[in-house]
Amino acid sequence: AQSVTQLDSHVSVSEGTPVLLRCNYSSSYSPSLFWYVQHPNKGLQLLLKYTSAATLVKGINGFEAEFKKSETSFHLTKPSAHMSDAAEYFCVVSSWGYQKVTFGTGTKLQVIP
Amino acid sequence: KAGVTQTPRYLIKTRGQQVTLSCSPISGHRSVSWYQQTPGQGLQFLFEYFSETQRNKGNFPGRFSGRQFSNSRSEMNVSTLELGDSALYLCASSGGTPDVDGYTFGSGTRLTVV
Numbered sequence: 001a002q003s004v005t006q007l008d009s010h011v012s013v014s015e016g017t018p019v020l021l022r023c024n025y026s027s028s029y030s031p032s033l034f035w036y037v038q039h040p041n042k043g044l045q046l047l048l049k050y051t052s053a054a055t056l057v058k059g060i061n062g063f064e065a066e067f068k069k070s071e072t073s074f075h076l077t078k079p080s081a082h083m084s085d086a087a088e089y090f091c092v093v094s095s096w097g098y099q100k101v102t103f104g105t106g107t108k109l110q111v112i113p
Numbered sequence: 114k115a116g117v118t119q120t121p122r123y124l125i126k127t128r129g130q131q132v133t134l135s136c137s138p139i140s141g142h143r144s145v146s147w148y149q150q151t152p153g154q155g156l157q158f159l160f161e162y163f164s165e166t167q168r169n170k171g172n173f174p175g176r177f178s179g180r181q182f183s184n185s186r187s188e189m190n191v192s193t194l195e196l197g198d199s200a201l202y203l204c205a206s207s208g209g210t211p212d213v214d215g216y217t218f219g220s221g222t223r224l225t226v227v
Contacts, residue, residue: 034215043117043203043218051213090156094212100169101211103148103156 002027004093006104014112019063019078021107023091026072033074034092034101035065044090050074061085086111115140117206117219125225131192134222138185138206144168145187146211147179148203150221156203161211162187191224199226 007022025031032051036044048059055067061084065076074091091104118137126132138145146169147159158171162181181187185206191198201223205216 032212036216036218041201041221041223043119043220044205044216045218046215049215092215100158101216103158105155 002031002093002095002100002102004091004102004104006089006091006107008107009105010108010110012110012112013081015083016080019076019081019085019109021076021089021091021109023074023076023104024072025074025091025093027093027095029095032094033065033067034094035059035063035074035076036090036092037087038090038106039087047076047089081109081111083111083113085109117204117217119202119204119219119222121222122220123223123225125227126194128194128196128226130194131190132194132224134189134191134202134204134224136187136189136204136206136219138187138204139217142206142208142217143185144207144211145181145185146205146207146216147187147189148205149173150201150203151199159189159202194226196226198224200224 003026005024034049035047038044048057050057050067058064063078088106088108090106094101120135144163146161149157161169165181176192179189201221203221204219
């Protein structure tokens, strides 16, 4: 079994300040973890993925995430928010060989000028 | 290379009608998954097809069905439409192991049932 919890449904930051979007997961097996971003009226775009290699994963647009097994977390961060980062972000977990992925409920990021 | 293409982008249907949505995956991708996205329920998995076979299925009624063709293109059909079927329907393709490679999503089909 697997599940994912995004701890904040909405996050608001000022432009130029750090971004932290929190994600906790549960998985019976070695998990793969992903972050996707969805801009309004668009499909989802893969930001980054963790698949048991380096625990600190760098993605597109300056985002990165750290896999912490002891905390079962995979939080998404960015040092400095840009207006174009305003979107909804989804954390996703899958278990090796399970062939299914589970999406979190999403976190809407608002960036204030 | 071309991305995932979904047609049509927008659709308005009347309750009780049926609708067919189309998805063309990235060339070489053999896995196609369908998701329903609504403000209230979020992203919900409908089904996944791999090499013309349904590999996984979500918890949707039998009114929702799909198929995949030999060129990996996929169609999703919803019969006897209900108002609650109004949603953004997203198609996602993968090389075959979405649990490792992740998905590439299309821009979706916005279905409105009136």
